[in-house]
Amino acid sequence: MTAQALDFNLSTELKNDLKQWRTRALGVGIAGAVLCLIGLITNPFQFYRSYLWSYLLVLGLSLGPLAWLMLQYVTGGAWGVVIRRPCEAAARTIWLVALMFLPIVIGIRNLYPWSRAKDVAASAMLQHKQPYLNVQFFLIRAVVYFAGWWFLSWFFNRWSAVEDRDGGEVAHRKMAFLAGPGILFWGFTVTFMSIDWVLSLAPEWFSTIFGMLFIASQMLTSMAFLITLMVLLSFRRPMSEVLTPRHLHDLGKFLLALVMVWAYFSFSQFLIIWAGNLPEEIPWYLTRLNGGWQYVALALVFGHFALPFALLLSRDLKRNFKLLAGIAIFILCIRCVDLYWIVAPDFRKASFGLSWMDFTAPMGLIGIWLWYFLTQLEKRPLMPSQDPLLEEALAHGRE
């Protein structure tokens, strides 16, 4: 079947499905948000802490697809055509994600020691870092990040719409042209974002691989999400006619590669800091390997690496829609555990603990984000019908 014979518009059945999913997502989101509001009143400190790590997950769901979008224009890979539209829709949520950042701005003094004058006065190290770690500059940087991400998201969505309307070549070349510098910008901003919003929670500590680790995590989170979504879409037209095990196999390979990259970066960081055993570095791991946190770390070794790695090696599994989606959902869950293990111990140095808000905050954020994402997904045909690589992508699936 050629591209001309296919109708990429959403079928009525799929529209009905999406409507149902949207309603549910919104329900969960509102319930989570209301519970979070109660939490904000009763225990504001805990609210901000739970909110931060949940926010990082949602951020990955929006920023990761932006990177996948640019990456496929740079490499010219046909694998990207099938996930193009979900990536664009996820990238379009960036303004909502920027809005969701506001509670962190409001709660900044609850989260970051360097923003509290008392803490700064007590620590020579924090005074040294003042030129970088201060509230104004922090906010300016956040504005720069969001402005850049929003621009990239706008650019790739706009020209993709032009491509649909007027045919592929020119628009495609324009997007390929900006994608290289765009990835560069994305890499640097995500790195410094991770330093600003996460690493500076423990302002004495520093690790140069932290930004790369965050980049890999965001790519992993978003790929797991995209795989889950593609499998859900594959039951209805148009994707039921487009998506083949071969496409899924490619995406599964990315998932496997990123699981390995995450493990490689994490282990490198751990080994170097553990072997160095320097007083300014080791406390970060000492906190996270004591008081019950060590079991979380162990769970990460198995759940975030060993298990998905062993399973994803199988070729048959990567071609099995339901099984692969199962692993992708599992990876999304373990991503939450990883984020919690990175963020929360700085607030719970003594021992491991969980608050009820650590469940309601992700509920609220993910629910609302998902609702908005699905609204966006519905707005355009599910495949770029004028893309120069479309034929190749469809043919690739049939191989």
Added chain:
Amino acid sequence: MPEEQQVIDKPESREIIAPGYTFGTVTDQIATVVLTKKTPLFWFGGFGVGLALLFGFLLAVAVLFARGVGIWGLRTPVMWGFAITNFVWWIGIGHAGTLISAILLLLNQAWRNSINRFAEAMTLFAVACAGMFPVLHLGRPWLAYWLFPYPNTMGVQPNFRSPLVWDVFAVSTYATVSLMFWYVGLMPDLATLRDRTNNRAARFIYGIMAMGWRGSARHWSVYETASLLLAGIATPLVLSVHTVVSFDFTIAIVPGWHSTFFPPYFVAGAIYSGFAMVLALAIPLRSVYGLQGLITDRHLDNSAKVMLATGLIVGYAYILEAFSAWYGGNVYEQSIFWNRMTGPYRYFYWSLVFCNIVAPNVLWFKRVRGTPALLFISSMVVLVGMWLERFVIIVSSLAQDFLPSSWSVFQATRWDWLTYFGTIGLFLFLFFLFIRLLPMISIFEVRTLLPQAKIEEEVQG
């Protein structure tokens, strides 16, 4: 098949093999380079330079054995000097070969087929050169086997907590797997040479080396399995070898060495310099032997893009390194960094910044990527830059250590230089022997790139 033709001739899908080739002409063109009696003058020139430098290397090593490592510029606290710089540089160059042969094979990147053979040979020879340095640096190289944990009467074992021991395993595994991968890939072509040569001695030698390859379906099936398995084994080696090399530095808590992103940064740097070497070899070779139809502009373009991407990762690392030196707030780290930029090694530092970060940005431009001469110059600049990078990391961190009273400036002696250039001679010597005696491009793999091969497959499938 007019439809097929259209797809191939689309302007944006630039060919990985020039149109007009047939199975016969591919084999002819590659095999003739080896089987001809006439050796081009270029070959004698390159081989001669290699041989001359190799003699220099032998002289330097003879003097080293007679008088000890004191003939090099090594002084406490700079005990690693040129030897380890050269080791890291050479082993890094090898990585591109493994990336091309293993990772690109797994990723179904067909364009690799015409450059993988000589890139793998480059890996082998680079590893051979790299392996020289740690052994020569031992001081008593005849005791090199002490590095291995072998059963001995004194019950002495190497310290397994030392990354230097991991290095022994990483590099020797790397050399073994690379050799096997290369040799397995050579077998079908060795059989082709055996069948085409008129020289009886050559037929005998190629025949022995081809291990009885007849090209039966069974042979091909076993071959495909073996090469996929070896690719699977070789893939982690692309990451692991240079990761372990980076541990040599990071596990030591020397300021300027102890940085958590060294593993991926070293791997990126290795692939960066490796692709520079691939281009530096491919560009002259293809013009001398008229192989532009097989190693096309597309190959140069793709390699240049890989270089640009890895170069940008290296640039990212420098920026983060500078930032973290300040942000980390460790005074030793800060002073090392300040010393690099303004101290006795500042010229090296700023040249490396120019060679590795500033200059390669010309590769953003299609015009540069499409001009072989410019590409050749940029790869040379990158090769120099990556050598300087290792030199600056190693020497500047050691020379200004924790004790200001022992600070000194490292001065390379003529023996340092002769040993270094000597290994370049060894590399050239081996490489020119290789292109004269073995097919530098994989004949049978290039044949699978031809449109004829594709149509047959489709008819069958």
